[in-house]
Amino acid sequence: MAEERQPLRPVFDPPASEERADARALVAALQLRAHPEGGYYAETYASALTIPSPYPAAPACSGGGPAAEQRAGFDVALRRAATAIFYYLTPARPTGVFHRNRSPIVHALHKGRARYVVIHPGPQPGTGTVDSFVVGQDVARGEKLQWVVPGGAYKATILQPDPGCPAAAPASGGMLITEVTAPGFEHLVGEERAAELQWLVRGS
Numbered sequence: 645m646a647e648e649r650q651p652l653r654p655v656f657d658p659p660a661s662e663e664r665a666d667a668r669a670l671v672a673a674l675q676l677r678a679h680p681e682g683g684y685y686a687e688t689y690a691s692a693l694t695i696p697s698p699y700p701a702a703p704a705c706s707g708g709g710p711a712a713e714q715r716a717g718f719d720v721a722l723r724r725a726a727t728a729i730f731y732y733l734t735p736a737r738p739t740g741v742f743h744r745n746r747s748p749i750v751h752a753l754h755k756g757r758a759r760y761v762v763i764h765p766g767p768q769p770g771t772g773t774v775d776s777f778v779v780g781q782d783v784a785r786g787e788k789l790q791w792v793v794p795g796g797a798y799k800a801t802i803l804q805p806d807p808g809c810p811a812a813a814p815a816s817g818g819m820l821i822t823e824v825t826a827p828g829f830e831h832l833v834g835e836e837r838a839a840e841l842q843w844l845v846r847g848s
Contacts, residue, residue, distance in 0.1 A: 667734045682686045682740040689728035699746045713842040724828030733803040734818040740801035747795045749825045756819030757804040764797050
């Protein structure tokens, strides 16, 4: 008999009402700011080299998102060769909601644990696939230290408790990663929305 799959649920629900002292210190030290999709971020690298954009000029969006935060001198016909950010989830901001990028993104873990859910759309309705995996230090049990989300896939991130925490009292010092995007990330108008796992999708 096939094992019954348990529904995915947030661990830190409701989120913590305020940040722990160590999380506040890390946010300040790395000069992070709130990310519109959840968590915190800071751009750490932007290539001075620009290349012809391989993507259509129209943003890959279905409306409803925030206004663009485009950099000075942005030209839709060009992309920076690569960009990088820190990304940080905490018990007070424990979820990165579903979104997608046109470019592939390489992720590298610095600390903490989180579950990723990645939806790969198929060419026809109902033909897509879903991946789910945990990132963390326990590689012997399959946790990942580095992973790639391909361009065009939807991803969401759910903070997981630190190892050894009781299920009834989960705790976490947060998950900190670096993301490297190539061709580089650009802020565009709008926000893609996934139709599955609604609690991971920001409402309009």
